[in-house]
Amino acid sequence: MATQNTKGLARLMMAPSVILLLVWMIVPLSMTLWFSFQNYNLLNPANVSFAGLFNYKFFYSDPAFFQSIWNTLVIVGGVLLITVIGGTLIALLIDQPIFGQGIVRILVISPFFVMPPVAALVWKNMIMHPGYGVLADFNRFFGLQPVDWFAQYPLLSIVIIVAWQWLPFATLILLTALQSLDSEQKEAAEMDGANVFNRFIYLTLPHLARAITVVILIQTIFLLGVYAEILVTTNGGPGYASTNLVFLIYRTALLGYDVGGASAGGIIAIILANIVAIFLMRAVGRNLDR
Amino acid sequence: MARAVTTRHKVIATAAAWAVALVIFFPILYTLITSIKTEPEAIAGFSLIPSGTFENYVTVQTQRDYIKPFMNSVILSVGSTILALIIGIPSAWAMAFSPTKRTKDVLMWMLSTKMMPAVAVLVPIYLMFRDFGLLDTRIGLAIMLTLINLPIVIWMLYTYFREIPGEILEAARMDGAGLWQEIVYVLTPMAVPGIASTLLLNIILAWNESFWTIRLTTTNAAPLTAFIASFSSPQGLFWAKLSAASTMAIAPILIMGWFSQKQLVRGLTFGAVK
Numbered sequence: 279m280a281t282q283n284t285k286g287l288a289r290l291m292m293a294p295s296v297i298l299l300l301v302w303m304i305v306p307l308s309m310t311l312w313f314s315f316q317n318y319n320l321l322n323p324a325n326v327s328f329a330g331l332f333n334y335k336f337f338y339s340d341p342a343f344f345q346s347i348w349n350t351l352v353i354v355g356g357v358l359l360i361t362v363i364g365g366t367l368i369a370l371l372i373d374q375p376i377f378g379q380g381i382v383r384i385l386v387i388s389p390f391f392v393m394p395p396v397a398a399l400v401w402k403n404m405i406m407h408p409g410y411g412v413l414a415d416f417n418r419f420f421g422l423q424p425v426d427w428f429a430q431y432p433l434l435s436i437v438i439i440v441a442w443q444w445l446p447f448a449t450l451i452l453l454t455a456l457q458s459l460d461s462e463q464k465e466a467a468e469m470d471g472a473n474v475f476n477r478f479i480y481l482t483l484p485h486l487a488r489a490i491t492v493v494i495l496i497q498t499i500f501l502l503g504v505y506a507e508i509l510v511t512t513n514g515g516p517g518y519a520s521t522n523l524v525f526l527i528y529r530t531a532l533l534g535y536d537v538g539g540a541s542a543g544g545i546i547a548i549i550l551a552n553i554v555a556i557f558l559m560r561a562v563g564r565n566l567d568r
Numbered sequence: 569m570a571r572a573v574t575t576r577h578k579v580i581a582t583a584a585a586w587a588v589a590l591v592i593f594f595p596i597l598y599t600l601i602t603s604i605k606t607e608p609e610a611i612a613g614f615s616l617i618p619s620g621t622f623e624n625y626v627t628v629q630t631q632r633d634y635i636k637p638f639m640n641s642v643i644l645s646v647g648s649t650i651l652a653l654i655i656g657i658p659s660a661w662a663m664a665f666s667p668t669k670r671t672k673d674v675l676m677w678m679l680s681t682k683m684m685p686a687v688a689v690l691v692p693i694y695l696m697f698r699d700f701g702l703l704d705t706r707i708g709l710a711i712m713l714t715l716i717n718l719p720i721v722i723w724m725l726y727t728y729f730r731e732i733p734g735e736i737l738e739a740a741r742m743d744g745a746g747l748w749q750e751i752v753y754v755l756t757p758m759a760v761p762g763i764a765s766t767l768l769l770n771i772i773l774a775w776n777e778s779f780w781t782i783r784l785t786t787t788n789a790a791p792l793t794a795f796i797a798s799f800s801s802p803q804g805l806f807w808a809k810l811s812a813a814s815t816m817a818i819a820p821i822l823i824m825g826w827f828s829q830k831q832l833v834r835g836l837t838f839g840a841v842k
Contacts, residue, residue, distance in 0.1 A: 288666040291658035295722060296674070298655065302715045303681050309692035368588055374581040384826050385589040388596055391825035393776040395797040396814045400595050402800075403807055404602060410807075412598065415614040445592065451841050454833045492837045499683055506778035506793065510800035524687040524779075531691050532783070544688035555683045 307548075313541035320535035333542035337530075342518040343543075346526040347550070349433055353522055354501040356437040357444055358494060364441075365448030365493070366486065370478075372449070373456045383453075390446040394506040401439045402428065402511045432512045432520035439507050444500075448493045455489035456482070495558045502551055523547050596818070603811035610808040624812035634813060637795035641817075643706060644781070644791050645774035648713035649767055652721040655714070657763065660725035665734070675726065678719040679838070686716070686779050697784055706789045712780045717770050724769065724835045728762025765831035768824060772832075775821050792817040 317329040337343055372382055389397065405412050406427040414424035427435045459482065467477050505524050508514055514521035514529065521529070527547060531540030590597075602610050603625070605618040628634045663671045693712070694703075702708030732755065740754045781793045790798075796817055799810055825832070833841055 284666050285668075288662035288668075291662040292674070294655050295659040295678075295718060298715065299678055299681050299718060303684065306689035306692040306696075307684070309695075310689055313691060371581065371585050371588060374585070375578050376582040376585045377578070378582070378586070382585050382589045383829070385593040387825070387829060388593055388822060390832075391772060391776070391822045392596065392818050393793050393796070393821070394778040395782075395793050395800075396599075396818055397595075399796065399799065399810065400599050400814060403810065404598055405595055410611045410613075412614050442592070442595070447836070450829065451833055451837060454830075455841055489837075489841050492840045496836055503686055503779065505687070506782060506797060509782070510797050513800075524685065527687045528690065528783075532694070537691050537695070540691050544685075544691065547685045548688045551683055551685045551688075555680070 310541045310544045310548075313537050314545050316538050316541075318537040320537060329538055333538040334546075336539055337542045337546065342521060342526055345518045346521045346523045349518075349520060350502065350522040350524075350550075352433055353437055353440065353504055354498055356434075357441045357501055358497060360437070360441040361444045361448040361497065362490060362493060364445050365452050366490075368445070368449045369452040369456050370482075372453055383450075387446040387450050389442050390444070390450075392443065394443065395510050397443050398439055398507040398510045401435075401442070406435060428512050429516060432516060436504070436507055436511065436520050439511070440501065440504055443507075444497055447497065451489050451493050452486060455486050459485050498554060498558060502554065523550065596822075599811045599814050602808055603815045605808050605811075607806045607808050610806070610811070624809045625816070628809050628813045628816075631809075632795075632813070634795075634816065637790050637792050638816065640706060640789055641775055641791035641793075644710055644713060644789075645771045647706075648710045648717065648774050649721075649770040651710065651714040652718050652770060653725075653763065653767060656718055656721040656725055656766075660722045660729055663722075664726050664729035664732075675723065678722055682716075682719045690783065693780075694783070703784060704786045704788045704790070709781060709784055709789050709791075712784065713774045713777060716777070716780070717773055720773070720835065721766055721770055723838045724766040725762060727834065727838065728765070729759060731762075732758045765828065765835065768828045769831055769835040772821055772825060772828070 314333050315329055315331075317325070317327045317332070319325075368386060372379065372386065376382065392400075403411070406425075408414055408424045408426040408429075411424075413427075417424045425431075463481060464477065467481050472480070503524055504522060505528070508520055508522065508525050512520040514525045518526075523543070524547070527540050527543040530536050530543055534540070598616075601616060601618050604620050604622065605615075606621055606623070609615070609619060663675065697703045697708055700708075702711075736754060736758075737750060740750050745754065775791075776793065778793045778797070781791050782797050785791070785794050796810075796813060799813070
């Protein structure tokens with residue numbers, strides 16, 4: 279009797295959040311799906327008709343589409359590579375006995391709290407600007423030609439900025455994991471004559487595996503959605519050189535007023551995100567169950 | 569016995585760690601320095617010594633009404649977080665204290681809503697907001713932020729609540745505590761730290777959210793993310809002033825972030841790394 283009551287109460291307590299999230303998931307998604315089969319342009323809203331697969335074909339035949347998928351993958355892959363490797367190295371460094379560890383930690387994790395538009399504008403204007411940026415000043419100091427980052431390497435510039443924002447996250451997670459490593463194990467390995475390299479490969483790295491998986495999972499979710507950094511720096515250009523899928527859909531929707539086309543793009547983005555999610559959940563599931 | 573650390577080793581490691589830390593922190597430090605330079609100084613080439621003027625901070629307010637987006641950021645991030653807590657606490661509570669076979673699935677499903685790319689629902693959300701008159705309103709944006717952070721709020725609370733031992737409830741009951749006393753004297757004190765951590769982390773996340781805040785606002789409800797993003801063209805604002813605006817935009821959250829490092833790790837890894 280009592281348990282029946284608790285169960286009912288528990289359901290009641292969960293109802294608001296479950297209903298909200300259910301509505302939040304189903305309503306906009308079904309609308310996107312519906313629009314993706316319609317000819318619907320906001321400049322001509324009276325003229326809506328069934329389009330079949332036209333929007334998908336249109337999106338698919340757009341050369342910008344494949345470039346944007348490629349750019350999306352480069353951003354996710356590039357940032358993951360930099361942050362996981364860099365984060366591991368920095369975490370190992372900070373984990374050493376050093377003076378002022380607390381302050382070093384604070385300095386290293388700070389970029390994570392900087393909002394994306396600020397991060398991107400600071401890098402764009404004060405670091406990478408070909409005329410007034412700090413990097414240009416250094417280049418001139420050494421007698422080199424300043425680099426016009428956003429014109430010459432637009433995608434790389436985006437990757438650098440986003441990596442700067444996420445490096446602290448990876449470092450912090452990996453550092454936390456490192457600090458839970460049993461120091462007796464480390465000492466035992468040392469006594470047995472394992473050198474630094476072997477200790478890292480056979481002891482530290484397996485211990486970090488779980489944290490690294492988590493870092494990859496969480497970051498991928500956010501990295502697939504990189505938007506503001508592109509908006510305030512390259513605006514997707516030159517051409518489509520730094521347009522990712524998010525940015526392409528935004529352009530189609532709010533600059534091209536093409537509801538149908540943008541919705542088809544949205545469905546493709548969902549499929550892409552799901553493919554990634556399935557792989558990740560599998561990998562993570564395996565790692566987390568241990 | 570801890571192994572003896574040679575002083576030399578410690579000094580070298582310290583130097584290396586500080587060098588790395590300063591390089592990573594440099595863009596923030598330089599923004600802070602530039603914010604107290606004059607405009608000609610700001611573009612005069614690399615210099616770490618500003619003239620120390622606070623004029624830019626004043627100008628940002630008088631010319632651009634900085635307080636308005638700042639207040640919007642405060643209202644939106646705190647408001648949406650409290651809303652998410654009100655909805656999330658009962659839910660996380662129920663899952664932590666009366667779990668069923670499906671609890672894990674429900675949690676995973678909630679997390680999966682977070683994986684839906686925001687841009688995929690940009691069109692319908694934009695049209696709905698337009699039709700309901702919610703574009704550029706604080707209430708509309710607060711609802712959006714609540715929805716996108718709700719899964720994280722529930723997950724975080726769940727991992728905290730689950731650590732409250734069930735035996736303590738039984739002990740309280742044996743001592744004759746009623747349901748109300750149980751909640752007030754036993755559970756609330758134990759749940760407050762977890763709730764506070766969740767609050768802190770979600771204010772940070774909501775403050776920095778930069779897709780919906782930029783796309784669904786123009787002026788009235790625009791928080792700092794949208795305000796700063798509107799200066800993407802160099803003519804918009806000079807660099808020293810942009811630095812002053814940026815410094816004020818990130819300072820409160822940076823300080824909050826420093827105090828919430830541990831909670832951040834827990835919260836963002838859904839309790840997988842502690």
